[in-house]
Amino acid sequence: MSGDQAAYRPRRSVLYLPASNERALEKAKTLPVDALILDLEDAVAPDAKEQARENACAAARSGEYGRREVTIRVNGRGTQWHLDDLRAVAAAGPDAVVVPKVGSAREVEQLVAALEEYGAPEHTQLWAMVETPQAMLHCEEIAGASERLTVLVMGTNDLAKELHAEHVPGRAPLLTGLSLCLLAARATGTVILDGVYNDVKDAEGFEAECVQGREFGFDGKTLIHPGQVEVCNRTFAPSAEAVEDARGIVAAWEAGAGSGVVTLGGRMIEQLHVDTATRVLAIDEAIRALDEA
Template structure:
């Protein structure tokens, strides 16, 4: 099985705020997005770029996956952001409003041109109706693209949709992107929850995201880390059940049977594959020190 990297919690940190960048070194996030886009005012873009790239290159974030969100391709800051990010060599460059395979290919060529190390991946934000309809094309465009990031705020804006519990207006787009990610073997992250004071609502949306199949969720505040990490991690019960499934199936194979039962339920290969994935994720989380 492919090595699993936990991405339960992926926290946006404002690139213009030096204290926030330092605080991110101590927070229990699986990954951080050092943000040059929405969190930075136009007159602070250049200073934030220098600060973020220095932070990403510092090696001070330990086990955390460190990414840089650049400004979108149609902005005056994009080219300079991409060049600086490539030189800094983060784990990934997060690109807003990716809308086609052609754009992915251009990003890939630009990173190579600017000298980005091979380990620096592309995380594509899909946040428009056009991107939803081209999600498989985008996800499959490059091996360097490893993660799709849902931009649910922009999607709701483009759809003229309301933010309601359960996110019914967005479910079609979320499902299309999940299908695209799984069809192409890429990870996928759920969008942000805007009300940082509503932790009950946030946790409910985490549960929904996990039930859908997301690998984790993007966050806007450190208070969201604990429930997010807990919801997107396998529970002790899931780990124990997964071990039982694997043991029962191996025993059945040894006895020449193709199926097994656990607590009265029939177990087949697909259940074993899922059990192995759950145990691999639990092991990866434990190895990361959570």
């Protein structure tokens, strides 16, 4: 089993940044984002790969990103840069290594073995991007393959491409894959992040997709623009009303301890409601602590 939901770490907003862009790396130190993915893959041209790798590793070592979780996305297996990326990133020791197009438990095991061989510190986790039909069908095996794998990242653009599907409001063509991966994440205790929203000028559509992701049960969302951070943070955090209700549920349960039946505002309260309320309060507390850090 991967991850520990009892020790909640906010990952509401997770921003991709091209590691070749030094100005973007500098600006990220001031953004109210929970986590960063310093990208060596899609956002970086072939002739800029080596410089991007140096930049990302330097950023991970710098300690200048404060409370933000700093991860690095390496180039995928089978590319000419993959092993060099893994060696350098393992030595740099970021919070996590993000690997694209992970499709099987065997791949996870091989990646973990490589990280250990290259001397990655224990705190460096593995985040697996799931973005192919194969990954959708084997997601539980992927998520449960190693304790080092703590986060699944939905690659919705690549998934749509592989399915020959269209990008439409509501994401109906992707819902089966999203649901399968969510089931896998919850079955294995793994954090799961929703995919990106491509139109940075469509604020209404972006917020609607954030709400959909939260309602589905995603822990947060990956982003492609700093302007998306605030809405994402707000949407994936419990509302003031939800926190107040959760406190009421917990208080009512504690006051009625041993009675077997507890009600709050006409609602019958059971242990499952208390468990959900406790999780809401833990998330709220963790977000407040992060914001104060």
